[in-house]
Amino acid sequence: MSRRVVVTGLGVVTSLEQKVDALWSALLEGRSGIGPFNNIDTSDQKVHFGGEIGNWSTEGYISRKDAGRIDLFTQYAVVAAVDAVKDSGLDFEQEDPFRCGVVIGSGVGGINEIEAQVTRLVQKGPDKVSAFTIPKLMPNAASGHVSIYYGLKGPNFAVATACASATNAMGSALKLIQSGASDIVVTGGTEAACSRMGLAGFANMRALSERNDAPTKASRPFDIDRDGFVLSEGAGVLVFEELEHAKSRGATIYGEVLGYGASGDGGHITQPNPAGIGAGRAMSEALKDAALNADAIDYINAHGTSTPLGDKAETVAIKRVFGDHAYKLSVSSTKSQLGHLLGASGGVEAVISLKAIKHDLCPPTINLDNPDPACDLDYTPNTPKERPVRVAMSNSFGFGGHNATVIFGKAP
Amino acid sequence: MASVLERVTEIVSEQLGVDKDKITPETSFVTDLGADSLDTVELVMELEEEFDINIPDDAAEKIQTVGQAVDFIEKGQGGE
Numbered sequence: 438m439s440r441r442v443v444v445t446g447l448g449v450v451t452s453l454e455q456k457v458d459a460l461w462s463a464l465l466e467g468r469s470g471i472g473p474f475n476n477i478d479t480s481d482q483k484v485h486f487g488g489e490i491g492n493w494s495t496e497g498y499i500s501r502k503d504a505g506r507i508d509l510f511t512q513y514a515v516v517a518a519v520d521a522v523k524d525s526g527l528d529f530e531q532e533d534p535f536r537c538g539v540v541i542g543s544g545v546g547g548i549n550e551i552e553a554q555v556t557r558l559v560q561k562g563p564d565k566v567s568a569f570t571i572p573k574l575m576p577n578a579a580s581g582h583v584s585i586y587y588g589l590k591g592p593n594f595a596v597a598t599a600c601a602s603a604t605n606a607m608g609s610a611l612k613l614i615q616s617g618a619s620d621i622v623v624t625g626g627t628e629a630a631c632s633r634m635g636l637a638g639f640a641n642m643r644a645l646s647e648r649n650d651a652p653t654k655a656s657r658p659f660d661i662d663r664d665g666f667v668l669s670e671g672a673g674v675l676v677f678e679e680l681e682h683a684k685s686r687g688a689t690i691y692g693e694v695l696g697y698g699a700s701g702d703g704g705h706i707t708q709p710n711p712a713g714i715g716a717g718r719a720m721s722e723a724l725k726d727a728a729l730n731a732d733a734i735d736y737i738n739a740h741g742t743s744t745p746l747g748d749k750a751e752t753v754a755i756k757r758v759f760g761d762h763a764y765k766l767s768v769s770s771t772k773s774q775l776g777h778l779l780g781a782s783g784g785v786e787a788v789i790s791l792k793a794i795k796h797d798l799c800p801p802t803i804n805l806d807n808p809d810p811a812c813d814l815d816y817t818p819n820t821p822k823e824r825p826v827r828v829a830m831s832n833s834f835g836f837g838g839h840n841a842t843v844i845f846g847k848a849p
Numbered sequence: 850m851a852s853v854l855e856r857v858t859e860i861v862s863e864q865l866g867v868d869k870d871k872i873t874p875e876t877s878f879v880t881d882l883g884a885d886s887l888d889t890v891e892l893v894m895e896l897e898e899e900f901d902i903n904i905p906d907d908a909a910e911k912i913q914t915v916g917q918a919v920d921f922i923e924k925g926q927g928g929e
Contacts, residue, residue, distance in 0.1 A: 500866055501866035502864075502865050502866025502867075503866070504866075505864070505866065506887075561898075564894075565894060565898065567891060567894070568887045568890035568891050568894070569887055569891060572887070
């Protein structure tokens, strides 16, 4: 019998709310976390809005000195991780540090630091490039700093699969615990790419919504008038723990991690396969890993980024994998409210999926006013839906053709 | 215009995250403020920028305290 893995702690940083319970309430109310960018000058850019973290402070989490040594994406990860660990009730002083790992994904890494130091390089020369440039920009800095914070000495690495990073990270965390290598893994994803270069880069790919006159209406997955995704940032971090370990310390269990599947498109670097071949494969592999039939799934937290091609391909893939059951399960894209947190999105969406399981409630897809005829599933339009959520699936697909799916179930 | 000591204190406070009233000329970057090798490089860079001077590596290695930094800067600027 393989070792079972449960989730005992949750932490989030999002533009909508920075605490899990507040985020859950806001999602049920259908509130949007999207607004004009204030942290960066967008006057010369195509897109002027997104889901940036306003009034950011690390006070009470990270010392002033340490905060200066780490990029924003790592700050978000540390804050979300500290909240998740507090929530889990774990005291790492009482744990064997070699049995505790960290796997946190990031799609982009420290782009704010890269921009700042490139500016210094050009304006002031190489001698003025900060000694912290490299340790700040590397995408594994988040995993590194979380392990340093708690002195964790188990497996420690980052996953960089663009927008699938957090979900691939959680899959790796699941396998580390199932295999016996670790008892506890702090896992999820983080991103801070709402920078001038990040925004310009995504905007020039024509990947972003340009609905500048109505930011809260811009992210509208599965709606006929969708025109691209909304760039957001933040972190979603979870504590994965071996079931008996969690039970022995009387931990509160949010749910069980039942399975994980991954695939590659092997097609195009940014465009999804129109038939969702890779996406479907990730879902079916996750079902196989969880030893579940397709009809066991009650809710899918879709990748659903609000791009014309992506939402359609995901719908096609769900229909192929689930057959008739595709029309019986509930789907929603919480990116409609949060925008796209890129490498962090899977972490935040895993947190949301676990809340859906806990409360038997599916959060809505807002702005779904006129469904695209090609998107004909029940996407939980605009209001939450009460229904038993025994098993939830969360999908993440990334540039590079990376597809990852995790499945969560009720606490055993 | 703030004195060299005040300006160095400001930079050290900012860079190493310590309150200004905890910093005296005798304060050692490594022993008292826990600076590591990266902090030291960064601090020297900030001082070079603030005072528009060049601190060669061999000189930088000898600057261990706030007072030594002030001395180097004042000498470099012609001193008093």
